[in-house]
Amino acid sequence: MSPARRGQDTRDRVVGAAASLYRRQGCAGTGLAQIAQESGTRVGSIYHFFGGGKDALTEEVVRTSGAAYGALVAGILAEGPEDPVEALGAAFGRAADDLAASGYADACPIATIALEVASTHEPLRRATAEVFGEWLVGLTAFCRGVVDDEAVARDLATAVLTMLEGAFVLSRAARDTTALHAAGRGVVVLASALRDTHAAQD
Amino acid sequence: MSPARRGQDTRDRVVGAAASLYRRQGCAGTGLAQIAQESGTRVGSIYHFFGGGKDALTEEVVRTSGAAYGALVAGILAEGPEDPVEALGAAFGRAADDLAASGYADACPIATIALEVASTHEPLRRATAEVFGEWLVGLTAFCRGVVDDEAVARDLATAVLTMLEGAFVLSRAARDTTALHAAGRGVVVLASALRDTHAAQD
DNA sequence: GTCTATATCCGGATAGAC
DNA sequence: GTCTATCCGGATATAGAC
Structure with missing residues (x-):
């Protein structure tokens, strides 16, 4: 393992530790x-990688x-x-299982992070918005398997993502998975209703 | 205006300022x-009211x-x-207008606050969970005007709240209201579908 | 009840030895 | 690339005059 490779490892460990901590405690x-400490390095080393x-570290984490x-x-x-x-x-059920397991x-x-920086740090706000936007592109493509119409598929994808995000908030606060399961049932009803009215031609 | 009354005003101003700042920047x-500074008082006075x-201040804000x-x-x-x-x-449209206006x-x-404290501060986590729980009680009662069945109404209320919370996350990050409007359309489709299958007898 | 002053600690950030 | 030492500001919290 070359020194350059070890350095890469350290950098990755820093990003991974920051991501894990941010997810539980937020950025601030x-x-x-x-x-x-969590990544087994020193503050000085973080500044070596993230001038x-x-x-800069937070943006990379996002x-x-x-x-x-x-x-x-x-x-x-x-x-x-x-x-x-x-x-x-089923994905909501899986999310519920993973959340409880962790x-x-x-x-x-x-x-x-998105809520923390939305009104306080414009570059980071943009980074979170871009991530959500990319997720929506992928979800919309998947939803076109439910409804062929592009606009309706994007609406469905947006609704699905809002339900997942909102259910994460409620489930973490309550420390139970009822919100995620209820959201999963809602997604099925919503997607089925849209499929019935905007039948996909495949 | 008696001194006691002025004191109450100061306390209220502190809670109001904290609530406003927390909403934008989070608690941490x-x-x-x-x-x-925002409430026109001193740190020492905050400790006078919140031993x-x-x-303690954060819990009262929640x-x-x-x-x-x-x-x-x-x-x-x-x-x-x-x-x-x-x-x-319509409520989602109103939420979109208010969010953009602010x-x-x-x-x-x-x-x-809920996301920040969920894994870090048990008493505050409980406080946020109780607030969400009270909101769900009220929303479920309202949703019984859509579907009479108590369990279905609670499912709908939970889905509605998750969509509102998730749409707030996406809309604040994107600085546009498309997520809130899409969520509003999704809520209408979902509620209509549930009303059709579980007809409310009114 | 309100204010000043301060204790104590932790935050991000930097310089420089190795 | 890594480590030590440190600066400086801001964080929570407290003591005590008024």
Whole structure:
């Protein structure tokens, strides 16, 4: 393992530790010292990799964990039931299981950051908006398996994402998965209703 | 105006300023010095009213702004269209207007706090969970005007609240109201579909 | 009840040895 | 690339004059 490769590892560990801590405590509630400790390095090393300081690290966390979570959800949907409506419902059940298994910590990796920075830090706000936008592109493509109309599919995708995000808020606060399961049932009813009125021609 | 009454005013101003700042910056991102400045008082005075320090103040903010927002939403629904399904949809339009009018700052008053404290501060987590629970009670009662079945009404209420919370996250991040409007359309479709299958006998 | 002053600690950030 | 040491500001919190 070359020194350059070790450096890359350290950088990745810093991003991973920051992502994990941000997800549970938010950005403002997480200090660089804690990130350094959790990743087994020093604050000085963080500044070696992220000349822009905490803001630069946070932006990278948003982008990398946003991409990772988008891929995770896409994989779950792809491996789920063949009927896309059922697959959407099953994904909420899977999200509920994962959330409970993590002690109600691992929900959306960027939602807390998004709310914290929305009115306080324009570059980070843009980064979160772009991640949500990319997720919506993928979800809309999936929803076109339910309704062929592009605009209706995007509406459905947006509704699905809002229900997932909102259910994460309620479920983490309540420390139970009823909100996620109720949202999953709602998604199935909504998607079915849209499929009935805007039949997909496949 | 008696001194006791003035004291009450100061206390109220502190809670109001903290609520406003928390809504935009979150709890961890807001300092007591800023709250004191915004409410025209001193940090020492905050400790005079809140012996428990920032945690005690934060809990009061959660409970009072939670109650206020619950009453606001109830009023909007009561004054909206007579058809409860249309009233739900209209409420999302109203939320979109209010959010944009406030520069995308005034969304849910406790969502940011809820995500910040969910895994870090058990008493505050409970406080946010209780507020969400009270909102759900009121929303479920309203939804019984759509579907008579108690369990279905609660499912619908939960779905509506998740869509509102999630749409607030997406709309604040994007600084546009498309998510709120899409969620509003989704709520109307979902509520209509449930009304059709579980007809309310009124 | 309100204000000043301050204690104590932790935040982000930096310089420079190695 | 990594580590130590440190600066400086802001954080919560407290003591006590008025």
